[in-house]
Amino acid sequence: MLARDAESLFWTGRYLERAESTARLLDVTYHSLLETTPSEEAQAWQGVLSAVRLDRRFAETKRPLSAGAVSEFLVLDPDNAGSILSSVDQARENARTVREQLSTELWESLNSFGLQLRARNLRADLEFQPHELYGLVRRQCQTVAGVAAETMARDEGWRFFTLGWNLERAEMACRLLSVRYRQLSPSAFHEWMGTLRSASALEAYRRTYRASMDPVDVVEFLLLSRTFPRSVLFSLRTAQNQLDRLAEEGETSRPRRQLGRVCASLEYADVRELMVGDLGAELFAVEEGIRQVALSVATQYFSNSHEFDLHSLQLMPGDRG
Amino acid sequence: MGNSTEVAGLFDGYARDGFFDEFFDDHGEVRPHYAPLMARLVGFTSDDLSRRGRLRDAAFRSQGITFTVYDEGEGIERTFPMDLLPRIVPADEWSHIEAGLVQRVTALNAFLDDLYVGERAVIHDGIVPPWLIESSDGFCREAFGIPMPLGARCLVSGVDLVRDGEGTYRVLEDNLRNPSGISYVIENRVAMTRVLPTVFADQQVRSVDHYGRSLLNALARVAPQASGDRPTVVVLTPGVFNAAYFEHVFLASQMGVELVEGRDLVVDDHVVSMRTTRGLQRVDVIYRRIDDDFLDPVVFRPDSSLGVPGLMAAARAGNVTIANAVGNGVADDKAVYAYVPDVIRYYLGEEPILPNVETYLLWDEDQRAEALDRLDELVVKPVAEAGGYGIVIGPSATDAELDQCRRQVEADPRGYIAQEVVALSRHPSLVEDHLEGRHVDLRPFILSGEHVEVIPGGLTRVAMRKGSLVVNSSQGGGSKDTWVLTAEPLADELDDLGPEMEA
Numbered sequence: 001m002l003a004r005d006a007e008s009l010f011w012t013g014r015y016l017e018r019a020e021s022t023a024r025l026l027d028v029t030y031h032s033l034l035e036t037t038p039s040e041e042a043q044a045w046q047g048v049l050s051a052v053r054l055d056r057r058f059a060e061t062k063r064p065l066s067a068g069a070v071s072e073f074l075v076l077d078p079d080n081a082g083s084i085l086s087s088v089d090q091a092r093e094n095a096r097t098v099r100e101q102l103s104t105e106l107w108e109s110l111n112s113f114g115l116q117l118r119a120r121n122l123r124a125d126l127e128f129q130p131h132e133l134y135g136l137v138r139r140q141c142q143t144v145a146g147v148a149a150e151t152m153a154r155d156e157g158w159r160f161f162t163l164g165w166n167l168e169r170a171e172m173a174c175r176l177l178s179v180r181y182r183q184l185s186p187s188a189f190h191e192w193m194g195t196l197r198s199a200s201a202l203e204a205y206r207r208t209y210r211a212s213m214d215p216v217d218v219v220e221f222l223l224l225s226r227t228f229p230r231s232v233l234f235s236l237r238t239a240q241n242q243l244d245r246l247a248e249e250g251e252t253s254r255p256r257r258q259l260g261r262v263c264a265s266l267e268y269a270d271v272r273e274l275m276v277g278d279l280g281a282e283l284f285a286v287e288e289g290i291r292q293v294a295l296s297v298a299t300q301y302f303s304n305s306h307e308f309d310l311h312s313l314q315l316m317p318g319d320r321g
Numbered sequence: 322m323g324n325s326t327e328v329a330g331l332f333d334g335y336a337r338d339g340f341f342d343e344f345f346d347d348h349g350e351v352r353p354h355y356a357p358l359m360a361r362l363v364g365f366t367s368d369d370l371s372r373r374g375r376l377r378d379a380a381f382r383s384q385g386i387t388f389t390v391y392d393e394g395e396g397i398e399r400t401f402p403m404d405l406l407p408r409i410v411p412a413d414e415w416s417h418i419e420a421g422l423v424q425r426v427t428a429l430n431a432f433l434d435d436l437y438v439g440e441r442a443v444i445h446d447g448i449v450p451p452w453l454i455e456s457s458d459g460f461c462r463e464a465f466g467i468p469m470p471l472g473a474r475c476l477v478s479g480v481d482l483v484r485d486g487e488g489t490y491r492v493l494e495d496n497l498r499n500p501s502g503i504s505y506v507i508e509n510r511v512a513m514t515r516v517l518p519t520v521f522a523d524q525q526v527r528s529v530d531h532y533g534r535s536l537l538n539a540l541a542r543v544a545p546q547a548s549g550d551r552p553t554v555v556v557l558t559p560g561v562f563n564a565a566y567f568e569h570v571f572l573a574s575q576m577g578v579e580l581v582e583g584r585d586l587v588v589d590d591h592v593v594s595m596r597t598t599r600g601l602q603r604v605d606v607i608y609r610r611i612d613d614d615f616l617d618p619v620v621f622r623p624d625s626s627l628g629v630p631g632l633m634a635a636a637r638a639g640n641v642t643i644a645n646a647v648g649n650g651v652a653d654d655k656a657v658y659a660y661v662p663d664v665i666r667y668y669l670g671e672e673p674i675l676p677n678v679e680t681y682l683l684w685d686e687d688q689r690a691e692a693l694d695r696l697d698e699l700v701v702k703p704v705a706e707a708g709g710y711g712i713v714i715g716p717s718a719t720d721a722e723l724d725q726c727r728r729q730v731e732a733d734p735r736g737y738i739a740q741e742v743v744a745l746s747r748h749p750s751l752v753e754d755h756l757e758g759r760h761v762d763l764r765p766f767i768l769s770g771e772h773v774e775v776i777p778g779g780l781t782r783v784a785m786r787k788g789s790l791v792v793n794s795s796q797g798g799g800s801k802d803t804w805v806l807t808a809e810p811l812a813d814e815l816d817d818l819g820p821e822m823e824a
Contacts, residue, residue, distance in 0.1 A: 001597055001598055002579050002581060002585050002595060002597055002598075003596045003598055004582070004584070004585055005579070005580075093561070096385070096561055097560075097561050099570040099574065100574035100579075100580045107384070107385065108383050108384055108385075111383055111384070111385045112382075112383040115382065160598075246598070248599070301598040302598075
């Protein structure tokens with residue numbers, strides 16, 4: 001398939017997952033903070049911003065560290081490329097450039113999601129019914145994922161779409177864990193529960209660990225579960241599966257090697273050891289590994305340069321700017 | 322006019338105003354081919370229709386069937402409004418149109434092949450003056466000697482037809498470069514079958530959804546010989562910001578081929594390839610939806626980043642086929658258009674089946690004098706424009722506009738033509754809660770390959786503004802689903818209808 005189309009599908013997946021994770025994170029944070037002190041609140045919102053790696057961008061806007069300002073920044077700020085609205089717009093724009101690769105139903109569900117979001121009064125939503133808004137985003141992203149799963153052939157296009165989606169999910173989950181791990185004391189029962197809930201993991205967690213809320217168990221579940229689809233390891237294995245099938249017979253591609261190493265380090269990890277040692281450093285290493293994989297995927301599949309390529313050599317007359 | 326109050330309500334105050342009406346004859350009777358539709362309209366209230374209208378709008382928007390209008394630098398996605406009442410063309414009328422279009426496109430293919438790779442016999446034999454060809458903006462010396470297999474230079478054409486006051490179909494424009502609109506033809510049909518399924522029930526309407534297959538066949542047939550049985554075909558688009566982007570996507574997906582942009586293609590050693598996830602893959606046929614000027618910055622506009630450097634040289638080497646062929650614009654020149662009837666006689670030895678609109682060549686002194694005399698009765702058009710731009714309609718122009726027009730013509734007589742005003746036929750269209758007559762034209766789509774094939778029907782465009790004669794989508798036009806009826810109702814349907822018809 002066209003390198004450019006592969007790239008657009010990869011980013012469609014990434015942006016949708018970004019929108020969904022951001023909505024989940026905001027939803028849980030907002031509702032867990034309804035009964036807290038202002039200083040706790042500021043700390044929690046700082047954590048949310050770090051988890052989506054927009055803390056510095058937010059500080060530049062000089063807005064107060066409040067629920068209203070952070071939510072607005074992360075939901076509807078058009079100048080913030082990481083806001084939910086921007087992410088969905090970019091997912092839609094990317095999908096638009098590869099529409100011929102998508103099933104009609106998939107395009108329709110993504111397009112109407114984008115239009116629906118644009119048509120809403122998001123400010124009023126944030127003020128009066130944030131839970132409904134976040135639920136809508138989550139459901140619509142899940143709808144798109146479901147329609148994709150039901151209607152897309154398992155060809156190259158699907159692989160890049162799924163690859164982007166899962167790399168983003170793993171990266172977000174990793175960051176969420178490192179923020180929570182730094183902030184929360186082992187006894188912060190409600191907060192750990194909120195962390196699970198933000199990943200829709202609470203029920204699945206309870207079936208595995210019963211009602212205990214030991215941070216070791218929570219981290220193990222969200223990081224290493226082999227059965228829960230939003231865990232870091234599960235997402236990375238899904239991504240790995242796509243890369244394996246993208247590689248030609250007998251070929252060991254660079255992104256495949258890199259991702260294999262990241263997965264191996266998690267597969268054989270022991271959470272208790274990690275918690276005693278430096279979990280933060282380990283999580284950071286995983287996150288960095290994921291970023292490297294994404295870069296290698298781009299080099300390997302998306303930038304097919306050619307030695308006589310006038311476009312990239314800028315040899316065209318008049319092309320001096 | 323039917324005895325139902327509902328239908329009467331929809332048609333309340335309907336006036337033909339002396340125009341040829343597609344729906345009603347001169348006595349105000351429903352034309353026979355519209356009778357079944359009229360019968361179905363019984364029982365529809367205006368509320369029903371507006372509900373279905375909303376259904377249609379929602380469907381078009383969520384499917385993203387839109388075109389982009391640029392307003393103050395910001396692109397706005399608009400849907401192309403489809404009127405709920407279909408236009409119906411009976412079988413005998415259609416076979417006349419079809420024969421006329423096949424004849425016309427066959428002759429135009431021969432004409433363009435003669436100009437670009439032939440002996441230019443049409444010029445030597447004095448049919449068309451050489452200076453007229455050479456002074457045409459669309460004439461492209463860079464296209465000399467570039468082969469087009471089967472001579473199918475107009476691989477896709479979208480000939481604009483209008484009906485005059487007598488109901489005669491006339492050719493207004495040939496559109497041999499990059500005609501758009503076929504996606505609306507097919508999507509309109511899909512929308513109609515969803516929104517108003519019952520109105521199809523009594524009639525055999527010829528389908529249009531085989532277009533993708535027909536287009537792919539035609540494109541594969543013009544592939545360079547060396548490319549074998551399964552040539553790689555691509556659609557080349559200027560990109561997502563182009564107004565017709567939806568159609569480019571539509572065509573690529575209907576054919577199941579890649580939709581590429583210029584930056585996806587590279588030319589090396591006169592061979593065109595596309596960048597894929599597995600390296601470069603050779604391309605054999607390019608259905609391009611980019612204008613000539615932007616195709617290849619080496620040959621044409623050096624500032625174009627939409628095209629592919631070296632593409633023309635690859636085509637000249639016979640390693641890739643570009644469709645439509647480069648240089649077709651010369652035949653779209655409105656001054657050259659005036660010669661098409663002669664061109665048909667010259668190449669085919671036949672009388673044209675579909676007449677042109679009466680056209681005056683303003684570089685001819687006598688014709689110019691006559692035209693300038695009657696400027697307020699004529700339409701003046703720049704020869705190189707399409708899409709309704711730059712037109713001056715005499716009867717509705719102010720004196721100042723006419724004066725300016727006169728000065729422009731006198732300064733550049735080769736640059737304009739004048740035509741008699743055609744009183745375009747009208748068709749009932751839904752305006753708020755009732756039907757009013759609106760002017761329509763018809764753009765059928767014609768494919769050249771092994772044979773010349775006409776897709777039944779085409780895009781009926783509607784001038785939505787009252788009294789307006791301008792139907793272009795860029796000028797606020799709408800469209801109609803266009804039905805071509807089969808010659809004979811199916812045998813079993815005849816049986817069904819039998820007793821009723823006797824009764």
